[in-house]
Amino acid sequence: MNAENIRFRWQAAVLAPLAAPLLFSLAACGEAKNPLGGFLCYFLLGSVFSYGATVALWLPGLFCLWLVSTLRFYKVCLLGIFLGFVSYFPPAWIFWKASGPDSGPPEVNFIFYLVRSLGEWETWFFPVGGLITAIAWWLLSKQRPLQRTEPLAAS
Numbered sequence: 001m002n003a004e005n006i007r008f009r010w011q012a013a014v015l016a017p018l019a020a021p022l023l024f025s026l027a028a029c030g031e032a033k034n035p036l037g038g039f040l041c042y043f044l045l046g047s048v049f050s051y052g053a054t055v056a057l058w059l060p061g062l063f064c065l066w067l068v069s070t071l072r073f074y075k076v077c078l079l080g081i082f083l084g085f086v087s088y089f090p091p092a093w094i095f096w097k098a099s100g101p102d103s104g105p106p107e108v109n110f111i112f113y114l115v116r117s118l119g120e121w122e123t124w125f126f127p128v129g130g131l132i133t134a135i136a137w138w139l140l141s142k143q144r145p146l147q148r149t150e151p152l153a154a155s
Contacts, residue, residue, distance in 0.1 A: 084130025
C-alpha cells in the first residue's frame with residue numbers, strides 16, 4: 001500500500017461514507033421486530049450524518065493532510081479516527097444541553113460531560129465510523145493495475 005497509488009476519486013468520495021452506516025445499521029437491527037424498517041431508518045439517518053461529516057470534515061482534512069504529508073494508510077486511518085472524535089462534539093453538545101432536569105440548564109459543565117461519556121459505547125460509534133470511512137476511502141482510491149488489451153509485439 002504505497003502512497004503513489006492513491007489519487008482522489010469521486011467514486012471513493014461518494015461510496016466511502018456509506019460503509020459505516022451500512023455496518024452499524026446491520027448490527028443495530030439484528031433482533032428488531034421489523035428488521036427492514038429498522039435497517040432503513042438507521043441507514044438513512046446514519047448516511048445523512050456520514051455525508052455531512054465527509055463534506056465538512058473528511059474531504060478538507062484529507063486535502064490538508066495531502067498538502068503537508070504523503071498519504072499513507074496509517075495516516076489516513078488516524079485522520080479518520082481523529083475526525084470521528086471531532087464529529088462527536090456537535091451531538092454531544094446537543095445531548096449536554098438537553099441533560100438538565102425539567103428542561104433546565106445542565107447540572108455539570110460540558111468538559112465533565114464529555115469525560116463521563118467516554119465510558120459509554122455510543123460515543124465510540126463516531127471514531128470507529130471515521131476509521132471505517134477512512135479504510136473504505138483508501139480501498140476505493142487505490143489505483144488498479146493497468147490491464148493490457150493487446151498482446152505484446154514480438155521484437
